[in-house]
Amino acid sequence: MSNAIEVKELRKEFKSYSSRSGLKGAFRDLFTRNYKVIPAVEDISFTVRQGEMVGYIGENGAGKSTTIKMLTGILTPTSGLVQANGMNPHKEREKFVQTIGVVFGQRSQLWWDIAVQESFRLLKKVYRVSDEDYNEHMNHVIESLDIGPLLDKPVRKLSLGQRMRCELAAALLHNPPLLFLDEPTIGLDVLVKLKIRNFLKEINEKYNTTILLTTHDLSDIEALCERVVMLDEGKIIYDGKLAELRSNWGEGKQIEFQFSNQVDDQQLDPLVKELDVFWTKGDRHNVWVANVPHEEEVISELIGRVVAAHKITDIKIHEISTEEIIRNIYEEGVIHGKIR
Amino acid sequence: MFYVSMFFQYLSQYMKTRLTYRVDLFVEIFSDLLFQAVNLIFILVVFGHTQFLSGWTRDEIIFIYGFFLVPFAFFSSFFNIWDFNERYIVKGEMDRILTRPIHSLFQIILERMELESLFGVITGLAVMFYAGSRLDLSISWYDPFVFIVLVLGGALVYGGIFVILASISFWSDSRTSIMPMMYNIGNYGRYPVNIYNKVIRFILTWILPFAFVGVYPSAYFLGKEEWYGYAFLTPVMGIAFFGISVILWNIGVTKYRGAGS
Numbered sequence: 001m002s003n004a005i006e007v008k009e010l011r012k013e014f015k016s017y018s019s020r021s022g023l024k025g026a027f028r029d030l031f032t033r034n035y036k037v038i039p040a041v042e043d044i045s046f047t048v049r050q051g052e053m054v055g056y057i058g059e060n061g062a063g064k065s066t067t068i069k070m071l072t073g074i075l076t077p078t079s080g081l082v083q084a085n086g087m088n089p090h091k092e093r094e095k096f097v098q099t100i101g102v103v104f105g106q107r108s109q110l111w112w113d114i115a116v117q118e119s120f121r122l123l124k125k126v127y128r129v130s131d132e133d134y135n136e137h138m139n140h141v142i143e144s145l146d147i148g149p150l151l152d153k154p155v156r157k158l159s160l161g162q163r164m165r166c167e168l169a170a171a172l173l174h175n176p177p178l179l180f181l182d183e184p185t186i187g188l189d190v191l192v193k194l195k196i197r198n199f200l201k202e203i204n205e206k207y208n209t210t211i212l213l214t215t216h217d218l219s220d221i222e223a224l225c226e227r228v229v230m231l232d233e234g235k236i237i238y239d240g241k242l243a244e245l246r247s248n249w250g251e252g253k254q255i256e257f258q259f260s261n262q263v264d265d266q267q268l269d270p271l272v273k274e275l276d277v278f279w280t281k282g283d284r285h286n287v288w289v290a291n292v293p294h295e296e297e298v299i300s301e302l303i304g305r306v307v308a309a310h311k312i313t314d315i316k317i318h319e320i321s322t323e324e325i326i327r328n329i330y331e332e333g334v335i336h337g338k339i340r
Numbered sequence: 341m342f343y344v345s346m347f348f349q350y351l352s353q354y355m356k357t358r359l360t361y362r363v364d365l366f367v368e369i370f371s372d373l374l375f376q377a378v379n380l381i382f383i384l385v386v387f388g389h390t391q392f393l394s395g396w397t398r399d400e401i402i403f404i405y406g407f408f409l410v411p412f413a414f415f416s417s418f419f420n421i422w423d424f425n426e427r428y429i430v431k432g433e434m435d436r437i438l439t440r441p442i443h444s445l446f447q448i449i450l451e452r453m454e455l456e457s458l459f460g461v462i463t464g465l466a467v468m469f470y471a472g473s474r475l476d477l478s479i480s481w482y483d484p485f486v487f488i489v490l491v492l493g494g495a496l497v498y499g500g501i502f503v504i505l506a507s508i509s510f511w512s513d514s515r516t517s518i519m520p521m522m523y524n525i526g527n528y529g530r531y532p533v534n535i536y537n538k539v540i541r542f543i544l545t546w547i548l549p550f551a552f553v554g555v556y557p558s559a560y561f562l563g564k565e566e567w568y569g570y571a572f573l574t575p576v577m578g579i580a581f582f583g584i585s586v587i588l589w590n591i592g593v594t595k596y597r598g599a600g601s
Contacts, residue, residue, distance in 0.1 A: 014597065069598055074438045076594045090594065098441040109436060113357045125349045126440055128342070154360075 003083075004178050004210035005048040005071060010080035012041040012066050040066040042234040043080065050177070051208040053200070055221035055242070058231035059330060064214045067231070068182050071212070072102055085178055098127060101171035105183035108163070109170050110155045116166050117151040120173060127174035134173070141169050144199050161192035168196065172203065179203075181213045185220055197223045218322045232330065246325060255290045255299065256282060257306060258314035263288065271305045346442060350450035358455075368456045376409060376463050379527075394535045399471045400562055401531065406467030407561070408530045408554035411494030413460030415553075419499040420452040422519040425509040434596060445503065445589050468561075477561065489575050490557035496578030497552045498526065503585035510592030522548075529554040545570070552577045 017035045020028055041063040048054050058064050069075040070082055073089030073096055082089055087096045103109070110119040124134050142148050145165045150158060158166065164184065171179065181200075185193045201224065203209050215221060221228060221242065228245065230238040238245060268279050268288060275298045280289045290302055299317075306312065358365050383405055387398040428434040428448065437444045437451075505518055529550030533541045544551040552574045559567030 066598075069435070072439055074435050075596065075598055093438065094441045094443065097439050100439070102439045104435065107432065107436060111353065111357070113360055114353065118353060118356060122349055122353050125346065126442060 002050050002086075003047045004050045004052070004085065005046075005212070006081070006083040007047070007067075007071070008045050008081040009043045010041060010045070010067070010070065010082055011039060011043050011078045012063075012070060012075060013037050013039045013078045039078075039234050041070070044231075044234075044236050046229055046236065046239055048210060048212065050210055051204065052227060053204055053211045053213065053225045055225035055228040056212055056214045056231065057216075057218070057221065057228055057326070058214075062231040063234040064231055065182060068180055068212070068214060072100060072180055073097060098174065099176055099178060101174070101176040101179045103167050103171045103179075103181045103184050105164070105181075105186040108155065109167055110163070112156050113154055115152050115154055116147070116158075119155065119166075120151075120170060123170055123173050129174050133175070137175050138169070138173060141172055141199075144202060145169055146195065161188050164188060164192065165196065168199070175207060177207070177209060179209055179211045181211065181215075183215055184213070185215060185217055193217075193220070200224060218326065222322055230326070230329070237329070242322070246322065253292050253299065254318040254320075255292065255302065256314075256316040256318065257288050257290065257310075257312050258282075258284075259286045259288065260311040260313050262286060263310060267310075268306075271309060272302060275302060277302055343442075343446060346446075347450065350453070351455075354453060354455065365456060368454070369459055372457060372459055373463065376460065380405065380467065394532055396532045396535075397475075399474045400558075403468055403471035403475065403477075403562060404532070404554050404558040405530050406464050406469075406471055407558040408494075409460045409464030409467065411491045411498060411553050412526075413457050413464060414491065414495035415498040415502075416457040416460070417455050418449050418453055418495075419502050420454050420457075421448060421502055421506045422523070424448070424506040429509045429596075432598060435598060438593070438596070444593055445586065472561075475562070477563070483561070486560065490560065490571070493575035493578030494553040494557055496582040497549050497574070500578070500581030500583075500585040501526075501548060501550075503582070504588055507585065507588045507592040510595045510597075526550050526553070531555065549577050549581065 014037075015035045016038045017033050019025065020034065044063075044067070056064055056067070066075065070077050071084055071089060073093040076090045085096065085099045087099075089096050109123075110116065111122070120138070142151070145168060147162070147165050147169060150162050150166060155163060155166070168184065185196060188196070197220065200211060204211060211224070213220065213225065226241055226243075228238065228240070228242050229236060263286065265279055265281075265288075272279070272290065277290050277292055277298060280291060281287070282289050290306075292299060292302070303315070380402075383398075383402060387393075387401070391398060393401065428437065434444070437447050440447060501522065502519075505522060508518075525548055528536070528540070528544055529552070532555050533544055533551045536544070541551075552570070556567060556570040557574045560571035
């Protein structure tokens with residue numbers, strides 16, 4: 001299987017000018033300016049296979065957008081190697097962009113004042129898409145994204161959700177094998193998000209389209225991507241399966257019991273003597289939480305013993321969410337099992 | 341060929357946009373005409389006091405002004421890039437341009453064209469015919485062709501200078517007032533260069549060759565043979581300057597830093 005994206009030791013540095021304080025400093029700045037070289041992306045390497053859907057995540061300023069811009073040929077790398085669709089993006093940019101689709105959530109591809117279909121028509125010419133290809137492909141896209149009724153409206157009159165779906169359709173107009181999505185679901189409601197996710201899955205299955213997705217909304221990644229690449233301060237700190245990330249860092253489960261009578265840890269501790277479980281007091285009255293760090297087989301045993309010994313009114317099983325996992329990773333900076 | 345067809349595609353898109361804002365269209369044409377009228381009145385006022393300026397008559401200078409309007413009209417229709425820095429670099433619109441498979445400068449020219457300014461061609465021709473008839477200029481069969489070549493050369497000189505200035509934004513994205521200043525300097529090309537001192541004449545000929553937009557090519561039609569050499573240099577200068585500007589632009593694109601986010 002061929003690689004859609006190949007990145008080796010990729011680095012991008014920006015010069016950042018700092019101004020001196022005061023009037024005197026401002027005069028000195030006129031002649032010699034202080035600057036620091038700040039690496040936005042530091043020697044990252046990864047490959048993406050054709051047909052993969054990869055989530056690219058990181059905090060603001062971690063270097064996600066910079067990487068995407070280098071992969072799309074907008075920025076020239078300071079050093080390192082980028083190869084996408086078998087081409088060097090910034091060297092053969094005009095030829096390369098013919099084979100990719102790009103959606104920047106914060107920026108519009110469409111012409112503001114004219115109807116959506118006019119934008120499509122012009123983009124069709126820009127990408128030199130033939131009438132047959134356009135009809136076959138776009139009719140399907142328009143139908144799945146449900147934008148048929150929007151086509152004759154000017155873009156400025158569309159809501160954000162409507163516009164975003166049209167943007168996505170515009171990016172796929174030439175049916176590119178590689179799709180970059182930078183924050184595609186930012187500010188959208190749940191229904192539109194679902195529609196977009198389903199559509200992306202469908203496109204991926206039908207055309208084997210490779211999709212690289214950056215987002216702050218981890219539910220997007222959970223719904224779409226098997227693999228995540230996690231970036232922090234310009235470096236890759238995790239690259240692997242999302243499921244693996246969960247099992248390595250997931251810290252098991254928590255079971256919350258609501259007891260009908262007053263209980264204390266003297267009564268509860270003996271119940272879990274030989275099990276790998278410890279109790280913490282819950283935040284409400286008569287609530288205790290059993291933490292099960294590793295073996296999930298003990299859950300039924302635990303519940304059985306607790307229920308046999310005490311009367312309970314409610315029981316909840318919590319799993320640590322991916323969001324929490326990622327927050328933990330950023331706060332502590334290391335990952336169990338996999339440190340890069 | 342692809343680029344020619346793209347031009348017409350964008351053109352039709354442009355017309356559709358313009359027709360949705362009809363009032364704007366008329367306001368713009370009106371303000372253009374007003375601007376040209378003010379400039380013409382200025383020339384008339386200056387010549388209210390004198391009949392000759394370094395050997396040029398009032399009508400000759402009006403003729404130069406008329407000629408200048410024609411390449412300037414083409415320039416302002418297609419090189420409407422004075423706000424390139426703010427619009428494309430600071431706001432990051434350049435990102436979008438760079439993800440489309442057409443040369444970036446060409447895309448920006450197409451996106452930003454303002455065909456209303458082409459009305460300047462009509463005013464320019466009218467002014468030239470008025471001045472020309474008072475000067476008893478004769479027109480030979482090849483003059484219209486020479487005219488077209490010289491106008492294109494002049495427009496390219498103008499365009500080249502402004503593309504070079506726009507390219508600077510790729511290196512430094514701080515706001516500069518260079519563009520409005522250039523519009524002012526550009527106006528000096530409308531007057532006979534021999535009224536200026538040597539340094540300014542040199543600058544207007546070789547460094548910021550605005551003289552090739554007005555006075556040099558007009559000299560050909562006015563029959564001023566001592567300037568013929570410069571007149572025929574116009575298309576050469578146009579192609580050279582525009583070529584340099586495109587090269588500079590292409591280098592600039594690789595230095596593009598993108599906007600934040």
